[in-house]
Amino acid sequence: MxxxxxxxxxxxxxxxxxxxxxxxxxxxxxxxxxxxxxxxxxxxxxxxxxxxxxxxxxxxxxxxxxxxxxxxxxxxxxxxxxxxxxxxxxxxxxxxxxxxxxxxxxxxxxxxxxxxxxxxxxxxxxxxxxxxxxxxxxxxxxxxxxxxxxxxxxxxxxxxAGITVYAPMRRHGLDQPGLHLGVLGLGGLGHLAVKFAKSLGTKVTVIGWPDMEKDAIEGLGADSFIVSGDEGQMKAARGSMDGILITSSGALSLRPLLALLKVQGKLVLLGVPSSPPELPTFDLVSGGKSISGSMCGGLKETQEMIDFAAEHSITPxxxxxxxxxxxxxxxxxxxxxxxxxxxxxxxxxxxxxxxxx
The missing domain is CATH 3.90.180.10 (Medium-chain alcohol dehydrogenases, catalytic domain)
Incomplete structure (x- = not known):
């Protein structure tokens, strides 16, 4: 000792x-x-x-x-x-x-x-x-x-992980029943984003690699899944999402993600990409779309998140x-x-x- x-x-x-x-x-x-x-x-x-x-x-x-x-x-x-x-x-x-x-x-x-x-x-x-x-x-x-x-x-x-996904949903108005939220990635942050979003009443689409689909749909209850490299699936979902939480910190291309957003949709970065992505300004301006960042949360909203998790039995x-x-x-x-x-x-x-x- x-x-x-x-x-x-x-x-x-x-x-x-x-x-x-x-x-x-x-x-x-x-x-x-x-x-x-x-x-x-x-x-x-x-x-x-x-x-x-x-x-x-x-x-x-x-x-x-x-x-x-x-x-x-x-x-x-x-x-x-x-x-x-x-x-x-x-x-x-x-x-x-x-x-x-x-x-x-x-x-x-x-x-x-x-x-x-x-x-x-x-x-x-x-x-x-x-x-x-x-x-x-x-x-x-x-x-x-x-x-x-x-x-x-x-x-x-x-x-x-919990507060990092919960805070931007609340702050950006992506917590309303009936909205359509995209979640890029299905790691520690992504799987909790799905759980919180479903408890808030939103429709959830996970965007990721094919081996994530079973976990997303069967394990976590996501409504749909898009293979990020599948041009057909990405095209079919264009203009359908109110917001996307980017939970992955890997290399990132913003243009195809912005295409998934509705007019005035919101793209929220929760991690730092491994290399700076190109900023497609025309896509932003022409659709009134926005890109923002979010880092963990304040103490009041962290307590709120923990209490919400307890009420809805959300655990990682x-x-x-x-x-x-x-x-x-x-x-x-x-x-x-x-x-x-x-x-x-x-x-x-x-x-x-x-x-x-």
């Missing part, structure tokens, strides 16, 4: 992205903060991109993880939101300024002084470490309450792994070999590996 005041996590030290045990000092808890024992943590593709420095912003050592479920073990004397024993979720955010226009609107995720839950810095300069660790200290504002009806081992991916399809399996899971994720999200059983496995930092 490590000495009191230290935390055991798993960290990447270089661009190989290989994770191994890492001891770091527990951050001192302020009066408006809480400490939580991490129970489960999902693995998002952005964890993989960060530890491999694909975006050029890595600050090693990196303890990733931003789809976190835990139980409150300590409460600061000025914290009022939670009590010891409460089950909470923590997502991408660890801090914000609370005073800018975005924060005042509840859009902390767009604050210019946003503090990322990992690979970032607190205002005092200390590094942030994520949910691949046994405990965390977090400002109470950046945790949400987990309803009792949701199974804890399947909640974690909602804290990133997950594969539970132990901490010792995290590197093989990252390798499988890189190959797309997961249906549809890995979740680490942190509490039961982080100290059961026998590994030392």
């Amino acid at each position: 490590e000495e009191e005041g230290n935390v055991l996590g798993w960290a990447a030290r270089d661009t190989s992205g290989v994770l191994s045990p890492f001891i770091f000092p527990k951050r001192g808890m302020k009066c408006d903060e809480v400490t939580l024992k991490v129970l489960y943590c999902g693995i998002c593709h952005s964890d993989l991109s960060t530890i491999k420095n694909e975006w050029g912003n890595a600050r090693y050592p990196i303890v990733p993880g931003h789809e976190i479920v835990g139980i409150i073990t300590e409460v600061g004397h000025a914290a009022r939101k939670f009590k010891i024993g409460d089950k909470v979720g923590v997502g991408c955010l660890a801090g914000a300024c609370f005073s800018c226009g975005s924060c005042r609107l509840g859009d902390e995720n767009y604050c210019s002084k946003l503090v990322s839950i990992f690979n970032g810095s607190h205002p005092d300069g200390s590094q942030t470490f994520g949910g691949f660790s046994e405990t965390m200290v977090i400002h109470e504002h950046f945790a949400v309450r987990i309803p009792e009806t949701l199974p804890l081992d399947r909640v974690a991916p909602l804290m990133c 399809q997950v594969e539970i792994i132990g901490m010792n399996d995290v590197n093989s899971a990252m390798h499988r994720l890189e190959k797309g070999d997961v249906r549809f999200r890995f979740v680490i059983d942190v509490a039961n496995t982080i100290r059961a590996t026998g590994a030392r930092a």
